[in-house]
Amino acid sequence: MGKKAHTRHVPKQQTKHRAAHNLTFGNELETQIDILLKLTTQTPNANVNKEFEAVKEIYAVLDKIRILENNIDSKYFRDDRSRLDVAILERFGTWLKEFGAKFEGTAIKEFDGYDLGLKAEVDIPVESLIIAVPRKLMLTVEAAKKSGLGHLIENDKIMQNMPNVALTIYLLFEKFSPDSFWEPYFNILPQNYSTVLYFNLEDLELLTGSPTFKSVLNQIKHISRQYAYFHKMISTAQDSACEVLRKRFTFKEYCWAVSTIMTRQNTIPSEDGKERVNALIPLWDMCNHTNGSISTDYNPELDRCECLAIKNFKAGDQLFIFYGPRTNADLFVHNGFVYEENEFDFYPLTLGVSQSDVLRDKRLEILGKLNIDLSVPFKLTKNSPPIDGDLLAFLRIFNMNEEQLNHWLSGDRCNDLTYSECALETVLEKKTWMFLQMRMKLLLSSYKTTLDEDLGMISNKNSCNKNLIIRLKVTEKRILYCVLEYAEQCLKQFI
Template sequence: MGRKGQGHTPKHVFKANNQQNLTKEEKELLDNIDKLLRISTIPQQPNILKAIENNKEISSITDRIKVLEVHKDSSVSVGNRTTAATIDCFTKWVTENGAEFNGCSIVEFKGYELGLKVNTDIPQSSLVVAVPRKLMISMETANKSELGHLMEKDQILKNMHNVTLAIFLLLEKFKEDSFWKPYINILPKTYTTVLYFTTEELEELRGSPTLEIALRQIKSIARQYAYFHKLFNSSEDAVSRLMRNKFTFKEYCWAVSTVMTRQNTIPSLDGGNMINALIPLWDMCNHTNGTISTDYNPQLDRSECLALKDFKPGEQFFIFYGARTNADLFIHNGFVYEDNVHDGYWIRLGISRSDPLEEKRKELLKRLSISPTSEFFIRKGSEPIDGELLAFLRIFNMNQEQLQHWLDSDRSGDLQYAACALDTSVEKKSWNFLLARLKLLLGIYRTTLEEDIELLKESQLTGNKRLAVRMRATEKKILRDTAEYVEQFVKQ
């Protein structure tokens, strides 16, 4: 009985001894981690100015943390991904493990870094890239690894699959003998996601609804980092022992950005559900307009990518990432695609509680399955206004008699159609209201679209500032074009 407890140190004693042996810098780091967790846990401020101030606090703390952790980063940083040796090593690794990429090679493209260069004629719908499951980093891969034990106990790792992929990616990056080392070495060293923006660069988005999303994203990642830092430093499993010596804020931002910009979904091994995965080689393909041309082949247990159009030698091989707005691409992929046919702008409208006709408006909206407070999507293109927004505008601007007329009618669904037989006064008020709102939204920005266009011609802009200016410019173009569209109806 007496021998059983020999050599065992209670956890609270272990922690106390650890605290006593810390250097001044290590104590300062832990203090900053506590401060970061506290500040990043505060609910998102509805006032954008307060949210920016909160971001400045977070940025100040994480800047200091990066200085205190710099000695951990140096030995594990990713090297130059564009060297011939790195590309050759990766190419050899994927092909030896069953991947195919037909008629293409990996090269550097200006403005894109690495991509796939077409070497021969590639007809539309022909197979270009095929990647077997064994090369992918997925939730199943993580669960089968030493991380699986921690995943069982930790609710965040169990439920937030993108976070789990980021932690597993770091775990493999920190190993000397990782199977995925050739893949990790060819990944970007840094990204253009908002996690790499300074507060000054973020403030270029003042007036843009994308700024609020960006601030929320940064705050969430800061909170996750602080949480995992504390978890790894208070646990004694194999993963925590490795991670506590190498896990840093800089490394976590890199891993999260890698997952955000590259993750896809594949069927689970049993085919019962879809799971998140990183797909080496496939993620070398850059984005263009088109249709989804990637699917999973269950018979061959691999992801397959077909050509979405005919490609000629010398061209870059592109794929379509999906119907995403530029705000989505900016936040999750770190770029803006100016020719994006799926772009749009979300406008928030609601029925005021002080409106004496609130209940009647809400009742009529309910019949059309429209929430009394909603975000409506204004599409890029010649037909920016959809039926839901049109119906909301009309109901919002009706008087009591008009509302009652449509409540008594069995054709309230007609309110979603442009050709609806409606009182001229309601139609006029609806379009005028929308035009005023569009002009108000344009006026919130600190610059005009014309000023942005001139600014983008300047060579001294940092990459992130240029990206932010391009982001807000695409929003302004949609608002301007929609205002011009609405003015046609106002003048009628």
């Protein structure tokens, strides 16, 4: 005869105390959620320093929410190093092969400075197939709509209009569901990321002066608002999917899911081929980034994503792919890394014509003829030359007097202003380059540290986040110095 289960008797009074505690906990959490929702729906401030003050208020509320959710959270996060366990990696590989993935001659390895990546175990020629992942293995928005989450997506406008958000909630739904098909994949995903959602206030302070600072603050505010919105929906909706989600839905989990989607998502053709849908592609998403060209495509006949080698790889090399032409600011905010050799990086320079400028209308008229849109920042690069024709034309037009403006308005050769060879008065050209020189010095002075100081601050003793921020500022300042040097070289002809 088997042993009886030992049941501990809980006095009625103790049960009442627990119920009261749970009610108090729930009420306090809901109060903080309401405050968070109010703070994150306020109109953004154009002044980045004032917007930072607003984010500090948001962080104070999030700190309280984290404490309240800590007991929910802590039970489900394992040691991040455990994902490197041989058994977990082998199970992931077996799962991939069982459902049709192809990755012969490669292995998942840890690389210094890259976390996990793919290693070539044999020589791999350029343009040869290195990875093939069938649709069955992918988490897609289409799969989400067919799952137990489908009813929620169908009735929620945010998830309908933002497929990346729908995929984020689906990722959590599957992670929280018992016996998920994707459990082997979840087990090899990081438990923490280097995205801006993991920055503390001290980290954010380091971004002062960077044009990326405002984007970072906007991202934090935006995701915090999403969390508050979905928390309220999940905690109140009478839906079976919400029952799965509400037991474990926390800010920590939402940040993890958002970061997973931001750093790993791609788009693939829908099942009917009529549109593209967001997807997580296991294994493919373990390839790290380098300069090159897109080498991934979808094979409709075999219904799978295929990735080709972008160059010849030797046995022992890490396999890289090209994520696309993205700036370091974009990679920093959405992927949590900076690529210092980025061929597509640029510094966004915002310029305009003052409302108080008595010659404003004439300047704007010439700019209009050149189709120069001042709502779009100009791009500063490390190329030669580091400024393009549109910026050159703007600088010239901005520094013209009324007589010069009338001259260019009366003719039909405004396009000549975009060329460095355009013959202009010496005084105007000198003013143009002096303006650019002073603007670069002003932008460099807006940072709290110099380039040399930044380079000296990068250290293994720093947090990953701190080094990442410093590296971003280094790439920005190098572009500014490149443009400054160019302006000073152009000025030398007038000495």
